[in-house]
Amino acid sequence: MPTIGIADTTFARYNMGRAAIDEIQKNVSVQIKRVTVPGIKDLPVAAKKLIEEEGCDIVMALGMPGAQQKDKMCAHEASQGLIMAQLMTNTHIIEVFVHEDEGKDEKELAFLMDRRTREHALNVIKLLFKPEKLVREAGTGQRQGFEDAGPLRM
Amino acid sequence: MPTIGIADTTFARYNMGRAAIDEIQKNVSVQIKRVTVPGIKDLPVAAKKLIEEEGCDIVMALGMPGAQQKDKMCAHEASQGLIMAQLMTNTHIIEVFVHEDEGKDEKELAFLMDRRTREHALNVIKLLFKPEKLVREAGTGQRQGFEDAGPLRM
Amino acid sequence: MPTIGIADTTFARYNMGRAAIDEIQKNVSVQIKRVTVPGIKDLPVAAKKLIEEEGCDIVMALGMPGAQQKDKMCAHEASQGLIMAQLMTNTHIIEVFVHEDEGKDEKELAFLMDRRTREHALNVIKLLFKPEKLVREAGTGQRQGFEDAGPLRM
Amino acid sequence: MPTIGIADTTFARYNMGRAAIDEIQKNVSVQIKRVTVPGIKDLPVAAKKLIEEEGCDIVMALGMPGAQQKDKMCAHEASQGLIMAQLMTNTHIIEVFVHEDEGKDEKELAFLMDRRTREHALNVIKLLFKPEKLVREAGTGQRQGFEDAGPLRM
Amino acid sequence: MPTIGIADTTFARYNMGRAAIDEIQKNVSVQIKRVTVPGIKDLPVAAKKLIEEEGCDIVMALGMPGAQQKDKMCAHEASQGLIMAQLMTNTHIIEVFVHEDEGKDEKELAFLMDRRTREHALNVIKLLFKPEKLVREAGTGQRQGFEDAGPLRM
Numbered sequence: 001m002p003t004i005g006i007a008d009t010t011f012a013r014y015n016m017g018r019a020a021i022d023e024i025q026k027n028v029s030v031q032i033k034r035v036t037v038p039g040i041k042d043l044p045v046a047a048k049k050l051i052e053e054e055g056c057d058i059v060m061a062l063g064m065p066g067a068q069q070k071d072k073m074c075a076h077e078a079s080q081g082l083i084m085a086q087l088m089t090n091t092h093i094i095e096v097f098v099h100e101d102e103g104k105d106e107k108e109l110a111f112l113m114d115r116r117t118r119e120h121a122l123n124v125i126k127l128l129f130k131p132e133k134l135v136r137e138a139g140t141g142q143r144q145g146f147e148d149a150g151p152l153r154m
Numbered sequence: 155m156p157t158i159g160i161a162d163t164t165f166a167r168y169n170m171g172r173a174a175i176d177e178i179q180k181n182v183s184v185q186i187k188r189v190t191v192p193g194i195k196d197l198p199v200a201a202k203k204l205i206e207e208e209g210c211d212i213v214m215a216l217g218m219p220g221a222q223q224k225d226k227m228c229a230h231e232a233s234q235g236l237i238m239a240q241l242m243t244n245t246h247i248i249e250v251f252v253h254e255d256e257g258k259d260e261k262e263l264a265f266l267m268d269r270r271t272r273e274h275a276l277n278v279i280k281l282l283f284k285p286e287k288l289v290r291e292a293g294t295g296q297r298q299g300f301e302d303a304g305p306l307r308m
Numbered sequence: 309m310p311t312i313g314i315a316d317t318t319f320a321r322y323n324m325g326r327a328a329i330d331e332i333q334k335n336v337s338v339q340i341k342r343v344t345v346p347g348i349k350d351l352p353v354a355a356k357k358l359i360e361e362e363g364c365d366i367v368m369a370l371g372m373p374g375a376q377q378k379d380k381m382c383a384h385e386a387s388q389g390l391i392m393a394q395l396m397t398n399t400h401i402i403e404v405f406v407h408e409d410e411g412k413d414e415k416e417l418a419f420l421m422d423r424r425t426r427e428h429a430l431n432v433i434k435l436l437f438k439p440e441k442l443v444r445e446a447g448t449g450q451r452q453g454f455e456d457a458g459p460l461r462m
Numbered sequence: 463m464p465t466i467g468i469a470d471t472t473f474a475r476y477n478m479g480r481a482a483i484d485e486i487q488k489n490v491s492v493q494i495k496r497v498t499v500p501g502i503k504d505l506p507v508a509a510k511k512l513i514e515e516e517g518c519d520i521v522m523a524l525g526m527p528g529a530q531q532k533d534k535m536c537a538h539e540a541s542q543g544l545i546m547a548q549l550m551t552n553t554h555i556i557e558v559f560v561h562e563d564e565g566k567d568e569k570e571l572a573f574l575m576d577r578r579t580r581e582h583a584l585n586v587i588k589l590l591f592k593p594e595k596l597v598r599e600a601g602t603g604q605r606q607g608f609e610d611a612g613p614l615r616m
Numbered sequence: 617m618p619t620i621g622i623a624d625t626t627f628a629r630y631n632m633g634r635a636a637i638d639e640i641q642k643n644v645s646v647q648i649k650r651v652t653v654p655g656i657k658d659l660p661v662a663a664k665k666l667i668e669e670e671g672c673d674i675v676m677a678l679g680m681p682g683a684q685q686k687d688k689m690c691a692h693e694a695s696q697g698l699i700m701a702q703l704m705t706n707t708h709i710i711e712v713f714v715h716e717d718e719g720k721d722e723k724e725l726a727f728l729m730d731r732r733t734r735e736h737a738l739n740v741i742k743l744l745f746k747p748e749k750l751v752r753e754a755g756t757g758q759r760q761g762f763e764d765a766g767p768l769r770m
Contacts, residue, residue: 008446010431013460015447036442038431038450041387041403045394052398070407073384076227079195081391083235086199087242088395090206095195099224110460123164123192134190138162139169142192152167152264230535233503237543240507241550244514249503253532277472277500288498292470293477296500306475306572316754318739321768323755344750346739346758349695349711353702360706378715381692389699396703418768538689541657545697548661549704552668557657561686585626585654596652600624601631604654614629614726 002128003031005050005059011039013106014113016062016096023121028129040065040097041074044081051089058128059093062117067101075099092127096120098145116145156282157185159204159213165193167260168267170216170250177275182283194219194251195228198235205243212282213247216271221255229253246281250274252299270299310436311339313358313367319347321414322421324370324404331429336437348373348405349382352389359397366436367401370425375409383407400435404428406453424453464590465493467512467521473501475568476575478524478558485583490591502527502559503536506543513551520590521555524579529563537561554589558582560607578607618744619647621666621675627655629722630729632678632712639737644745656681656713657690660697667705674744675709678733683717691715708743712736714761732761 004024008017017034024030033054037046040063050056061082065075075097086093096117103109123144126133141149158178162171171188178184187208191200194217204210215236219229229251240247250271257263277298280287295303312332316325325342332338341362345354348371358364369390373383383405394401404425411417431452434441449457466486470479479496486492495516499508502525512518523544527537537559548555558579565571585606588595603611620640624633633650640646649670653662656679666672677698681691691713702709712733719725739760742749757765 010442010445010448010450012447013449013457015459017443017446034443035439036446037400037435038402038428038442038452041391042400044391045398045400048395049398070380072224072227073380074387076231077384077387077391079228079231080234080388081395083195083198083231084238084392085395087202087235087239090199090203092191092196092199094192106460107462110462113460120192127191131189134164134192135171135188137164138171138190139166140164141167142164144192149167151169152260152267154261154264226532226535230539233536233539234542237503237506237539238546241510241543241547244507244511246499246504246507248500274500281499285497288472288500289479289496291472292479292498293474294472295475296472298500303475305477306568306575308569308572318750318753318756318758320755321757321765323767325751325754342751343747344754345708345743346710346736346750346760349699350708352699353706353708356703357706378688381688382695385692385695385699388696389703392700393703414768415770418770421768534686534689538693541690541693542696545657545660545693546700549664549697549701552661552665554653554658554661556654582654589653593651596626596654597633597650599626600633600652601628602626603629604626606654611629613631614722614729616723616726 001029001031002057003033003055004124005047005054005056006032006034007043007046007050007059008036008062009039009043010036012064014064014110016113016117019114019117020060020062020121023118024125028125040078043078044085047082047093048085048089051091058091058124060096060120060124061093062096064113065097065099067099094120094124112145119144155183155185156211157187157209158278159201159208159210160186160188161197161200161204161213162190162216163193163197164190166218168218168264170267170271173268173271174214174216174275177272178279182279194232197232198239201236201247202239202243205245212245212278214250214274214278215247216250218267219251219253221253248274248278266299273298309337309339310365311341311363312432313355313362313364314340314342314370315351315354315358315367316344316370317347318344320372322372322418324421324425327422327425328368328370328429331426332433336433348386351386352393355390355401356393356397359399366399366432368404368428368432369401370404372421373405373407375407402428402432420453427452463491463493464519465495465517466586467509467516467518468494468496469505469508469512469521470498470524471501471505472498474526476526476572478575478579481576481579482522482524482583485580486587490587502540505540506547509544509555510547510551513553520553520586522558522582522586523555524558526575527559527561529561556582556586574607581606617645617647618673619649619671620740621663621670621672622648622650622678623659623662623666623675624652624678625655626652628680630680630726632729632733635730635733636676636678636737639734640741644741656694659694660701663698663709664701664705667707674707674740676712676736676740677709678712680729681713681715683715710736710740728761735760
């Protein structure tokens with residue numbers, strides 16, 4: 001049975017890890033390993049440890065960057081680290097970041113954090129069990145959390 | 155027979171992977187391995203896995219960064235990761251990114267995504283089979299998707 | 309007995325290392341290794357050496373980036389290095405940076421540097437001894453130094 | 463006999479590789495290995511392959527970043543990659559980039575591309591054969607392509 | 617006897633390497649290895665080679681980034697490379713950069729380049745021989761070249 005790692009943060013204002021686990025368990029039988037770290041810059045090494053020390057086959061890295069300019073920089077650094085962690089392990093880490101200023105109010109922000117997490121949980125399942133499904137969706141303008149953009153009209 | 159890897163995304167609004175494969179198969183006999191991932195930040199590890207786990211001799215990484223500022227940052231992170239993946243494998247990964255705001259409308263954007271993908275597919279073939287052709291084109295202002303700039307007039 | 313590394317700087321205008329050690333020793337019995345370097349860009353290698361040469365199980369990297377634009381760039385470079393050091397060692401390095409312009413005056417800045425350092429010292433203790441406590445705090449909007457943002461109201 | 467690697471691009475609008483080779487051959491007897499790649503982001507792996515697979519003792523990475531903002535970002539990514547390639551090989555790669563907007567017209571741009579390439583070719587020769595000459599030029603405000611700035615007047 | 621590496625540039629307009637060596641030799645008996653490279657982007661690999669091929673125990677990387685926006689980017693890339701070089705060698709490289717626009721005129725700039733270099737030479741000596749002195753200076757707002765900021769007044 002494959003193992004999915006879940007890494008989230010105490011900084012985020014919505015329990016993204018719980019949403020991810022709920023969505024995964026609704027859909028497939030897998031082993032799940034979960035860790036929570038303080039902030040998004042702690043996610044890269046947490047994800048790498050889930051892969052190398054806990055045997056995870058894929059990881060979801062869940063976070064909510066703040067709305068200030070310096071938070072955007074943190075998100076950039078975390079993303080660079082998550083890409084590097086993937087290259088060092090040859091393992092996918094699906095980054096699910098919802099910026100605090102993406103929602104027009106707290107309710108929409110929570111909705112977006114829940115929905116984007118769940119839609120990416122489904123991507124994780126496809127990467128793990130049905131990668132050919134993703135090939136069939138190539139170039140179709142999929143979005144997570146918002147409406148899909150769809151393929152270009154020509 | 156050499157193997158060309160193709161990695162594209164479900165985020166893109168045009169099937170760049172199909173265009174690449176079509177162009178390659180029109181021109182040469184090679185083995186092709188294709189994967190599709192959710193977004194451009196998933197491309198670096200996908201390309202590295204194609205090289206190290208699927209034996210690809212070269213990879214095309216195809217994506218369409220969105221038009222917002224944060225999408226530009228994603229493209230930057232993906233590009234850094236693709237360069238790092240190349241350095242870790244001593245293997246070329248040809249990045250073909252078309253920004254969503256490069257076309258004046260959906261039709262032009264689709265045209266550009268198709269044409270840039272196909273022109274870079276030809277570069278991949280040259281790198282693999284006829285690198286001396288590229289030396290003959292050195293400094294001639296080649297562009298992919300748009301008109302060539304041409305050499306400087308002196 | 310686990311070992312916690314503390315790396316701080318002579319550039320900072322508050323003795324963050326002393327505050328961290330004080331908070332840790334109030335709460336747990338651990339071995340502590342402390343180094344001080346000139347500036348925040350010297351922290352990544354200092355932290356890595358604490359892990360690899362001094363046997364630290366986790367490190368706190370404490371610094372006060374200056375208020376100018378070029379100081380922000382230094383902070384960015386230091387953060388990237390700290391993330392890389394973590395990935396190279398599979399060990400957490402908790403970055404505690406307080407920007408010189410975060411406080412409205414010197415008194416508030418000192419207060420913030422002391423408080424954020426101490427609150428992150430408690431995170432370090434949780435990561436080391438009680439990681440399940442962090443999971444219980446997932447998505448609760450924890451902040452260090454300022455008031456917690458709290459979970460989203462829906 | 464040492465080997466100098468030359469990597470340039472088809473994107474550039476002046477044959478920088480030819481200028482480099484001409485200048486080197488006027489001055490020293492060395493073996494030269496040349497490759498041409500599509501764009502500047504392909505230079506890091508090309509340079510690393512010249513070092514590790516073709517036995518080059520030093521490499522010149524020659525390119526002309528475009529004038530748009532996104533081209534500046536490509537140049538940044540290429541530069542980061544070239545520095546990383548050097549660190550991975552303990553070998554100098556001399557980057558010679560001339561931005562398309564550095565010349566006031568095409569003629570000046572071509573002049574600059576030729577001259578900067580040739581002046582850096584001389585630096586490569588010094589690094590390889592006479593590093594003590596560079597020590598004698600330390601702090602003298604050398605520039606490649608433009609007039610030297612010279613040492614500060616006190 | 618420990619070995620200190622000195623890497624500086626021909627681009628700089630003041631002989632920073634000579635100032636560093638003079639200050640070091642006034643204070644301690646060490647072996648010194650000096651190299652000069654064209655620009656600051658050549659410093660990371662030069663410093664790494666000093667450590668790995670010349671046996672240096674610590675390195676000073678001395679440079680003067682130019683005043684234009686693109687020079688700032690070069691400084692950023694060089695700094696990232698210097699941090700990476702440190703992480704790859706577990707050895708400190710003290711970066712001493714003086715931006716060309718930091719002085720109000722050439723005289724002040726030269727003064728600043730000399731003074732910052734010398735003050736960091738003293739940091740290098742402390743790191744090598746008396747690291748406990750740096751711990752005693754933790755949080756005291758040390759600056760190199762300008763007046764110290766001093767500890768915060770509470």
